[in-house]
Amino acid sequence: MTPILEARGLVQQYATGRSLFGKPPSMRAVDGVDLAVREGEILGIVGESGSGKSTLGRMLLGLETPFAGEVRWRGQPMPAPRTDMWRRLRAQMQLIFQDPLAALDRRMTIAAQIAEPLEIHGLMKGAEAAERVAELMARVGLRPDQADRYPHELSGGQRQRVVISRALAMRPKFLVCDEPVSALDVSIQAQVVNLLRDLQEQEGLTMVFISHDLKVVHNICNRVAVMYLGRVVEEGPSGEVFGDPRHPYTRALVSSIPKAGRGLTDRIILQGEPPNPAMRPPGCAFHPRCAIADAACAGEIPELSGHRGRLTACLKQRAIIPATAA
């Protein structure tokens, strides 16, 4: 399958402050990511805070211009943000935010907000638009009587449904969901995850699903990329990556998930400081916390490459594989 969206060598950096003398210090949020999203798949991006996963998501959508590298949508380069071409492209790709209350205008009814993309892109008006809004609301499980409500009158799960239906209004092809269920209660999370799965199947959407919650990512995604300090350290089908993690960071991440009904046994507890993009260690960024790192790891940045049919970025890959095979 040809990828619908392709990212090559993406780098993003921000100035972290101002200096009176010399160059202002900068922080690399994303540090060289290659990624291909295939049509109709759900690609998960997991990582902890500071891994650059949200920045990557915004660059994939063209909301931010990368410092280096490029994003191609259906083979074409991504137009610069806030140009007319870019605005037209928004009809095909949409972002779903973590906090639905913040993403909605609290002074507009939800029907007006769902209709907004239709107005912006001049697609339909009046009765036709109202019909489409009603259809969209039904699609995401909102009741018709909620059309005239304001966002604060709805519950968290319902608000996220509004955001989702607004994103779907233009029948987009590509959706980036940035932590869409993290702010929701456990029992509501499952409702929204199921909704996203259904929509993806029925509308043939391509999705990038960004989350720190491995369990949710595993449930919804076909393929997953694990990020650490701005780089992808492991990529593959989600069953394989979570079932048999290869990179030491992925292994620790998978192991850190407490399982209901089981105690704290056989867990890999990572030591050391949490990752800080402003102070990236030399070489493999993970080596200071890695149990199997040696001097070589501090000297060379490992590239994401194939080892026994799996993509990992670890110099010790050869050392791990015999150990697990034995």
Add this chain to the structure above:
Amino acid sequence: MLNFILSRMARAVMTLVMVMSFAFIVMRLSGDPATILLGPDAPQDAIDAFRARWGLDDPLWKQYLAYIAQIFTFDFGISMRDQMPALDIVLERIPATLAITLPAMILKLGIGIPAGVYAALHRESIADRGVITLSIFGFTIPSFVLALVLVLIFSVQLGWLPSGGQDSWQHAILPIVTLSVGGIGIMARFSRSAMIEVLGQPYIRTAMAKGLSWRDVVWKHALPNASVPIVTLVGFMVGALIAGAAVVESIFSWPGVGRLIVSSVANRDLAVVQCLLLVIASSMVAANLLVDIAYGLLDPRLRSKRSAH
């Protein structure tokens, strides 16, 4: 910390340069600086000499640089009324102004902050309502109305205090009271809301959960945090004091900087006005710099941030 102070100083210098540019632009827009600084009645040869000296026929950017250089040599021109250097006239008036503004500042802080903090600690009580009401009255009564009412009561009716002049310490009482009332109100109100905000923070709950007595929670945790925003307001207070001095000194015939600015504006003694503008701006900028440094000392988070904003 050094970096922090340096960045604040850079900002202070920037502001000063902007004030000078402001004075330059206003001066150029309003007419010929030679007649402005020397007065309309100056003899023609004096005007010509002035023009030659300050290069008024040069391009504007050269004039601007010359103007800045002039200011850095503390040459602000000659007062057209008194034929004295403008700076000398201004400096002569400063002690009188300090004599009323410093006590007023002490009153503002000494009464305003405790009242606001007390109100915040006893929310919804009678004392709280009293503080809110008095503070609103405090800053809605114009200083000139208050001054006249005070004169009417204490000088005209009761005859206890003099209504103007600078002969004894009694003369300073009414100006000081007038100057401080509005500021006390603002200070009390702001301290109250700063304190209420701090009391709602999670670390106050932590301090309570630790087992500290309420008194210790307030003194050791709430007040040090509330002092951070309160200090910023002190910077604004300095500006308000100088502006207030213009009105109050005029009413009470107090021979300070404020009265000087009003009279020189009325007489269009522009060299003095320009000098006053720069002197006042410098003192304001210096006060704000001190406030910024105090701010940095009180809040360790600011110190380590390199960014100026």
Add this chain to the structure above:
Amino acid sequence: MTDTTLPEGTGTSPVKAGMVRRLRTSMPLVIWCAVGWLAAMVLTAIFADLLRPHEITAMSLTQRMAPMGTPGYWLGTDDLGRDVLSRLIQSIRVSLVIAFGATIISAVFGTTLGFLAAQFRGWVENLVMALADFQAALPFMIMSLAVLAFFGTSMVLLVGLMGFYGWERYARIARGLAISASAQGYAGAVVQLGAKPSRVYLRHILPNVASTLIVSMTLTFPEIILMESGLSFLGLGVQPPQTSLGNMVGFGREYLTRAPWIMLAPSVVIVLTTLSISLLGDWLRDRLDPTIR
């Protein structure tokens, strides 16, 4: 996800439909009085020509310094025998026109600059913020005095000058709110739907920040009245034969002992007006926007 914010819904924001009703149902008496007084002032300003019993410059040499209660001159007359009530009515009009005009100029100017700073960032933002710092560093009164000294006093200049009062506050508020709305908020969401900046700012950000800006206006409005009356009191604002509240107080100051009524009436009007707006602003702030101080 903490439970301490219970009960849910207490912190929710008001919406247009419910707002007016909620404001009306629980207005305390003092706010009613404030609103009543302000309405009276506005009506006085509008119908000043009809309400004035005498011309403001009409001198009656036989009735000089007539005390309050003199038939035909209910608030007395001044040293030239001009009717204090008529002058007061005209002063209310002048002072309110200046204050309203200046408040609107300053709000529009500041908000526009703030939005520009938020939209373009970079050097535009730095310039706006540097100007705001400059404005805050120099007492406005002193700046006004300097400008008036160089240019002389005129009504247009006075309104224009007062229109700069407090713009930096609106600019800071508008910039801050617009940036936070764009970063992770509703404005950012609408931008990524493909909306143009005009739609984002006019349809979304402006209605959302309006309540905060209105609260700021209730803060600057009385301050502008105080500023204008202060300047006029010093003889540097509104010039005779025109009259304003501060101008009247300044004039009456000469006759403090012999004819206190000349300054009394305008003083009371100034105090009641600024007090009413401050009370109303305070109350509005508590009701509309609990998040700002």
Add this chain to the structure above:
Amino acid sequence: MAFVSIRDLKVSFDGVQVLHGIGLDIGRGEAVGLVGESGCGKSVTWLAALSLLPAKARISGSVRIDGQELIGAPGPEIEKVRGARIAMIFQDPSSSLNPVQRVGKQIMESLRLHRGLKGAMARTEAIRLMNMVGIPSAETRVDLYPHEFSGGQCQRIMIAMALAGQPDLLIADEPTTALDATIQAQILDLLSTIRRETGMAMVFISHDLGAVSAVCDRAAVMYAGKIVESNEITALFAAPRHPYTVGLLDAIPELDVTRARLQPIKGTVPDPKYLPTGCAFAPRCTHATDFCTTDQPELKRQPDSGLLACFHPAGRYKTETLTRREELV
């Protein structure tokens, strides 16, 4: 007798009742989990017990520690309990520490208060505690400010501060919610280690069933201001009986099963202002009958183990539930 015992604790804010009679016993050295979604009252229970709620909260019922009543007790008496007997740590560690005071000083404050340590001795002990909770190079970092530590380290400092008073019971209110997965694992590990070493009791408040089962012996599930089920951890997870507990467990995806559709609980958590008259969970419950919508079930001791408040519990051998759960595996 239980070390801390809560009886019929009720709390309301502005006339809206959020706790509807909580009863809970904590034994010495026991680790008890308190599970529930946001707004169910799990934190309010302990904030009420220690009088840490805002003044507008109306509290009734009884909280006893070794027989001493805390509800309505005078301020100084509660202050003697806080920190010394019951310590508490909170969800957001970074904002729970005083930002303008050095962390060492904040720990030493507790040491002076509860153990009378001063000066160099307090400092040495503060460094020892920081080492104990796993702050590297504590000697040099004792004089840093909270913003110079990461969120996970701030939580470690909070724990050190709580340990300074050598409490008998530690209340951990969502201590890992704001932290990343690998840091969460570190803190959970630290809490279990400390409990093993000091033998203090712990109440672990969390919405994360996995985290609770990692550190607790026993757990109580709360819904809409009530405890609906409580049992030993193993029994609770192996054979949940309240439909809400069952629903929560089914709603969480697992890493080691196939990617089947999740089984969400329908509907939303009720608004505390408009609670249903019967069982608060009835509108969302698949087992509910008409009776459930009119009558409130009591929390009753069950024959085998645990407590349960439900008229139609999911039986251990109820085929319907079993098949549903089997589908997942």
